[in-house]
Structure formats: C-alpha cells, structure tokens
Amino acid sequence: MDSDDVSDVEEIWKTFVPSASLLRIDPDDFAFRWRSATLCDMSIVRYSLTAEVHSRVQPEDQLFACRLVTADGVLRSRRSVIEPGMPWATDSTQVEAEWNGTAEVSALIFDRGRAQELARRITGDDLLSLRLTSVHPRSDAAARQWARAFDYLLNSAMSVDGDELIEAGLARHALTVVLSCFPSTFGSAIVRDGAGEGGATVSRALAYIDDNAHLPITVDDVAEAVHISTRGLQYAFRRSIDTTPTEYLRRVRLDGAHRDLRNAANDESVAQIARRWGFGNSSRFNNLYRQTYGRSAKETLEGG
Known part of the structure; x- marks a missing residue:
C-alpha cells in the first residue's frame, strides 16, 4: 500500500508489532509505502517512510529482526x-530509531513461542529456551547473509x-537465518546436539571461507581444513544454517567481487575482477551478480 496519511503508519505497524510506538512523526514531506506477507506465524515486512521520525520497539511475545537503511538516522539499544x-534483532531489548528523511525498513517478525517450538525441532533439544543474547549480528558476513536472505x-x-x-x-528458513546470524541460545543447543561438533565445525568452516574466499579453494579444501569429510560438512551446513558450503562460498566471493567493483582502478574490467574471485564464466557471474545486487556488474563498475 501507499499512503499520505500519518495515522496509517502506527496503525499498520502495531498490527504486526504491538510493542512498536511512534514517539514523534513530522507530517511534512510525508510518504509511506508498505509491503508485507504473513506465513506460518511469522511476517515479512518491508516499508519506506519519508518523514522526521522517532520510534521505539520492545517485543514481549515476539522475536524481531530488522534492518534500517537511511542516510540520516540513529539506532540504539539501551x-x-x-x-x-x-x-x-531483539526478543526483549528496547531499540529506538530516529531519522529525518527517507528510511527503508526490512523486518522478520516471529511469534516467540512458535519460534521456540521450531527451534526445538531443528536442534532436537526439547528443553531449549530460545533467547537472543545480542542485538548485533555475529559478523559483517552474517549481516550480509541476513540482507541477502531477506x-x-x-x-x-x-x-x-x-x-x-x-x-x-x-518460515523455517527465515528462522534459521536469524538464529544463524545473531548470537542466541540456539547456537549453544546446536553444539550440544548429537551432531554437536557440527555446530563448531560449521563455525570454523565459515571463518575459513571468509578468510580464504579470494583464493582458489574448493569445498574439499574447506572440509580438509576443519577435519571433516566433504559429505559431513555438507550435512552440517544444511542442518546448522540451512545452506550448503558451495552456496556460502559463492556468496562470500560475490561480496568480494562487489566490493572490488565499487573500488576498482580505472583500468580494471568486470572480467578481471570476476576471475580474481573465482568466476571464470562471465555470463554466469553477471547473472548471479544481477540477481544478488539488482544491477549489472558493469553498472557497479562504472558507478563506483
């Protein structure tokens, strides 16, 4: 929906997050655009809001993961x-946001009780008390993973x-992404689980990939580095973070290529940068790049 009525913002937002409140919103130059989908006790929301805004959220019965993109804003927890x-992300911590201008907000919102039930099924731990332990993502790579997954x-x-x-x-994939990207008791349950070393192994594998993606490594190399079979690594990835080592390695390499395209020297080409990050097929690289970033690699190179 699109709206120019200030009252729509809080009314719609409270439908999805009852704890949300708009402490101040200036109607001058106001614009509001909202998209959302609800499935299996969770909601996926993206909206843009142009105004001077001061808002607050403190979930009680929800698990809430969010990203706010704005040129002029402040976000803080206590x-x-x-x-x-x-x-x-938060399941109880208060977070406040202020901005003056346009902000794009992306959010995954879960019923906390249902999220805990699903997390127990994923881990096999029937006593798991699901709780986020930090509002911040585990790493920059985890933050990028969250944005792509959203x-x-x-x-x-x-x-x-x-x-x-x-x-x-x-819904399962969405919850797995959030609990993989943010510190929580879910991670501890994975490590305690019967495939428990799998959680620690996946963490080591992620770190190895992040550190070595610029080199011509393969999934076999990753498995050898963390002392597990390739098949075992694939199983551990799928169970712990609902993806494969190949997919994660490709995403990290795409991020590296994206970064180099934005900071390229004048004499560098798309093909050179793609090859540097292990993409020998230019056509496939360009297709993957456009799907991931919404523009061509050439446009990024020329636009900086």
Whole structure:
C-alpha cells in the first residue's frame, strides 16, 4: 500500500508489532509505502517512510529482526549504538530509531513461542529456551547473509499463493537465518546436539571461507581444513544454517567481487575482477551478480 496519511503508519505497524510506538512523526514531506506477507506465524515486512521520525520497539511475545537503511538516522539499544544499515534483532531489548528523511525498513517478525517450538525441532533439544543474547549480528558476513536472505524470503513469500508446505519451508528458513546470524541460545543447543561438533565445525568452516574466499579453494579444501569429510560438512551446513558450503562460498566471493567493483582502478574490467574471485564464466557471474545486487556488474563498475 501507499499512503499520505500519518495515522496509517502506527496503525499498520502495531498490527504486526504491538510493542512498536511512534514517539514523534513530522507530517511534512510525508510518504509511506508498505509491503508485507504473513506465513506460518511469522511476517515479512518491508516499508519506506519519508518523514522526521522517532520510534521505539520492545517485543514481549515476539522475536524481531530488522534492518534500517537511511542516510540520516540513529539506532540504539539501551546498551549500545546500532550502525544504520546493519541488521539487528531483539526478543526483549528496547531499540529506538530516529531519522529525518527517507528510511527503508526490512523486518522478520516471529511469534516467540512458535519460534521456540521450531527451534526445538531443528536442534532436537526439547528443553531449549530460545533467547537472543545480542542485538548485533555475529559478523559483517552474517549481516550480509541476513540482507541477502531477506530479499529472497520477501520475493518468495509474495509468490507462495497459499501453498502451506512452501510457507512452512520459508518460515523455517527465515528462522534459521536469524538464529544463524545473531548470537542466541540456539547456537549453544546446536553444539550440544548429537551432531554437536557440527555446530563448531560449521563455525570454523565459515571463518575459513571468509578468510580464504579470494583464493582458489574448493569445498574439499574447506572440509580438509576443519577435519571433516566433504559429505559431513555438507550435512552440517544444511542442518546448522540451512545452506550448503558451495552456496556460502559463492556468496562470500560475490561480496568480494562487489566490493572490488565499487573500488576498482580505472583500468580494471568486470572480467578481471570476476576471475580474481573465482568466476571464470562471465555470463554466469553477471547473472548471479544481477540477481544478488539488482544491477549489472558493469553498472557497479562504472558507478563506483
């Protein structure tokens, strides 16, 4: 929906997050655009809001993961400042946001009780008390993973068309992404689980990939580095973070190529940068790049 009525903002937002409140909103130059999808006791929301805004959220019965992108804004919890553009998550901690201008907000919102039930099924720990232990993501790589996953989830949810099986799969994927990207008791339960070393192994594998993605490593190399079989590594990744080592390695390399394209020297080409990050097929690289970043690699190179 699009709206120029200030009262719509808080009314719609409170439908999804009852604890949310708009402490101040200046109606001058006001613009509001909202997209959302609801599936299996969770909601996926993206909206843009142009105004001078001061807002607050403190979930009680929800688990809330969000990203706010704005050129002029401040985000803070009671204990720390949150960098605008970085995702954050809370299941009880109060977070306040202020901005003057346009902000784009992306959020994954879960019923806390249902999220705990799903987390127990994923870990096999029937006594798991699900709790986030920090509002901040584990790392910059985790923040990027969250942002990419959100775009995929929103686009997929918009085309589900009432298929309950697909909805359940998307909800599971959404929760797994949040609990993989943010510190929580879920991570401890994975480590305690029967495949428990798998959680620690995946953490070591993620770190190895992040540190070595610029080199011509393969999934076999990753498995050898963390002392596990390739098949075992694939199983551990799928169980712990609902992706594969190949997919994660590709995403990290795309991020590296994206960064180099934005900071390229005048004499560098797209093909050179793609090859540097292990993409020998230029056509495939360009397709993956456009799907991930919404523009061509050449446009990024020329635009900086």
